Amino acid sequence: MEQVIRIKDREIPVNWHSTLVVGSGCAGYNAANRLLEYGEKDVVLLTENRRAGTSRNTGSDKQTYYKLTLSGKEPDSVLEMGKTLYAGMAVDGPIALAEAASSVQCFLNLVELGVPFPRNRYGGFIGYKTDHDPRERGTSVGPLTSRKMTERLEEKALSLGLQIRDHHLVVAILADKDTYKGVLVLDTAEGDPQRMLKLYLSHSIVYATGGPANIYKDSVYPHGHYGMSGIALEAGVKGRNLTEWQYGLASLRPRWNVSGTYMQVLPRLISTDKEGENGREFLLDYFQDQYEALSQVFLKGYQWPFDIRKAQGGSSLIDLLVYTETKLKGRRVFLDYRENPFTEELDFEKLHPEARDYLKKAGAAFGTPLERLLQMNPPAYQFYLDRGVDLKVRPLEIALSAQHNNGGLAMNEWWQTNLEGFFAAGEVAGSHGIYRPGGSALNAGQVGSLRAAKYISAHRAQKSCPLVSVQEYLGDAFDRILQRMDMMDECTGEVSNVKDLLTAAQERMSAVGAPIRDSQKIRSYLEELTQTLQNFRSQVSIASEKELPELYRLYDVYLSQLFYLTAMTDYADQGGKSRGSSLYFAEDGEKPLDALENLFRFHLDPGTRDEEIQEIQTVQGKLQVTWRRREPLPVEEEFFENVWRDYREHENIV
Structure with missing residues (x-):
């Protein structure tokens, strides 16, 4: 249902829906498909560019999909695969086990949709070892595995009649008192600048925008994929393991x-x-x-x-x-x-x-x-x-x-974040730890979107809009709309510097917050970032409203960098040393080779934080970093009759 409200002399269309999906990659399409298959009628997918994104435009020599072994003599089990994912450290056990348990269902769904994963003459899906893989769980359809997945999932979505809104850039997450309310969108295809801003309000959302690709200059993310993690973190969604990346x-x-x-x-x-x-x-x-x-x-x-x-x-x-x-x-x-x-x-x-x-x-x-x-x-x-x-x-x-963020938005084993109704799936979700098997990200995106859809359909199905005004429904989130509108108006001038500022920010991040990290340099840039965000409206300028997408992306880059560098600074302050895909400079450390520069001196982390998870959140306008013990891998014995009884009652979606 669409209505129009007037805010600050600007007409803003308002759309009410049961569930929104943001992102048109593997995770986004799978979430939408599953929701429709589970009986949801009012599902809308928002995407900035349907033909862009990492899923459709990235790969490798033999892009891997990681799943339970389905061929050959290698013994395997759900628990064994869960242990492998859990062995990546800083991973919660229930998430690792969930990814293992649903890997076969998600993989075979792709097979049925027509993704040509190779099998032998007896029907076994042949596999190979990938990095951090003790079995032979990897499989591939060649360099463009994720593109094939996206294309087949999109075909299914279209056959199901999914409502797709292309050229819709989400510029703000609207949340009130730890509850998700909706999103503010910039419709870049709208001819009338006065109607570019739109409100999409819904009971639930699956956020599948991919990793924060735009924060680095040296990046293997495809052109046209940006990510929008910053606005979710700004809205109060917790970040998890933001320090952990893959570079190559x-x-x-x-x-x-x-x-x-x-x-x-x-x-x-x-x-x-x-x-x-x-x-x-x-x-x-x-x-x-x-x-x-x-x-x-x-x-x-x-x-x-x-x-x-x-x-x-x-x-x-x-x-x-x-x-x-x-x-x-x-x-x-x-x-x-x-x-x-x-x-x-x-x-x-x-x-x-x-x-x-x-x-x-x-x-x-x-x-x-x-x-x-x-x-x-x-x-x-x-x-x-x-x-x-x-x-x-x-x-x-x-x-x-930079290639992949192992961290991201914090979520539970149903991929719901700390904001009620806000689910994160795909790379934007922080489901991985310090290490992960190659190809596990594709599996995580499919499993996460599946489980989010299951939970929404079981507990959050709501087909009618609330009988209240938009402002009453949004509560404190209404202020976020005003903030974005003020930013639009105050940053529009006669000259533009937004592209130069973006390039400078990306170069600084690649210099201080990529694989080679110096905590003092990180801290210095972090202080600059804080000042930049405080003075954003006076320092950033666009020449016309055509540049509004670049303006909002720059704002998201600054936000993302703020959270990610704060996490890195805290990690170093807590005594964290070099681990994973990152070298933290240590003046008294050793160099890998004498011929290398002193910049590469480091101490290898002894693993003292491997059993802990770092999380970061905006609390009353300030960034708060906390550490907690990770949840253990569930290994309790289960009795069939008891599980079956619970399944008959609520399908064990609890």
């Missing part, structure tokens, strides 16, 4: 993970000046033996995320060397597949056994890197060719980039 080597144009076979085929790593000239192989500046260097390049393929535990004498040293060339020396680094590194002919027998045996088994212990790539994974070559990059002709520029 990625190409710059196009943005893409250079994992798997891109590194296992042993390309040359070349450093050039800023003009791309005077290239030279640089690994032997740090390795005494070329085959030791190449063995670590090979391992970088399936140990793709930067891992501080592998920085000393391991594959993550490659990440630090690329960072040194690009960030500290101001040079550019390229992968060159046209010639063998260091020598015309490689002696594969001199590689580490793991690399040597893998290449031999793949029939790729010959030729040039490009010939090995075409032997092992032709779609990996074709991917770049389809995007105008022929690896036969020119090298591929890379950098150490």
Whole structure:
């Protein structure tokens, strides 16, 4: 139902619905589909750009989906998979077990929708080991697994008659006294500037906006994916494990993970000046033996995320060397597949056994890197060719980039946050810990959206709008609308600086709050951020209302950076040391190699915080950071008759 209200001489359309879904990726579409299948009639999906987003536009050489083993002789169980997810540390047990328990249902749903996951002649879904995986739970349909998922889920949504509102950018979360109320939206397709702002009010929401991709300059997130985590944190949703990210080597144009076979085929790593000239192989500046260097390049393929535990004498040293060339020396680094590194002919027998045996088994212990790539994974070559990059002709520029936020918005085992009625699914949800198996994010997005839909349909179905005025319904949340409208009016002037400010903020975040972190530099930027947000309206300017999306994105970037850097500062203040995908500078620490800069001195975290979870929340306008013990993995014995009885009563959705 739509009505129109007038606020500050501006007409604002108001839409009342039972449930909103925000985001048109794998998690968003699955949430909407499940809600409709469970009988919800009034479901609306809001998306800033239906064709953009990480799910549709990202991948790797062989993008992985992680699920319970469904083939072969490897023994597996729901509890065993739950233990693997729980072993990532800083993960709540009920969430880990829920992701394991529903992985098969979600995976087979995708199969039934037409996602072509490979199976053997007997119907078993073949798998392989991925990182942090003790079984063979990984599977893939190639470089674009998540795109295939999105396309099939979207087709299902359209067949179900899902209402989709494209070009709708959510710019504020409206909450009153720990209860979600609705969202304020900017309709970027609206021709009349006076009607660009719209209100969508609902009883429940599934927030599936993806990770906060926009906060970094060095990023493998696709162009067109921004994320809007800041406005949720601003509204009082708790953040969880915001310190924990994945960073890895990625190409710059196009943005893409250079994992798997891109590194296992042993390309040359070349450093050039800023003009791309005077290239030279640089690994032997740090390795005494070329085959030791190449063995670590090979391992970088399936140990793709930067891992501080592998920085000393391991594959993550490659990440630090690329960072040194690009960030500290101001040079550019390229992968060159046209010639063998260091020598015309490689002696594969001199590689580490793991690399040597893998290449031999793949029939790729010959030729040039490009010939090995075409032997092992032709779609990996074709991917770049389809995007105008022929690896036969020119090298591929890379950098150490942000790829995935393991933390995010705090939620329970039904993916509901601390705001009643506000559910988070997909990467925006903080369901992971310090480490996670490769591909588990795709499973988490499907399971989380499934469970959110189950809970909403069981406990929060409400099809009629409340018989009160909009202002009475919103309560204190009404002030958020006024704040956004004032920001629009006061920031619109004659000149624009919003793009320059965004670039500067992204560069600072990549410099101080990415894989290499110095707590003093973080603290310095945090103080600047606080002042910037306090003076946002006087410091930020747009030349016309056409730039309103950029204005709101900048505001969200500042908010997100504020929360994330506050979490990092608190972690360091609590004595936290280098762990996961982050190196925290320690003046008295050790360097992975003597030849590296002092910036890389660190102490490896001994695991004293592994059993704890850091959470951050806005409380009365101030950021409050707390730590708690994580919830244990549920392992109690269950008796069928008792579970069946409870299931008959309430389907165990409690």
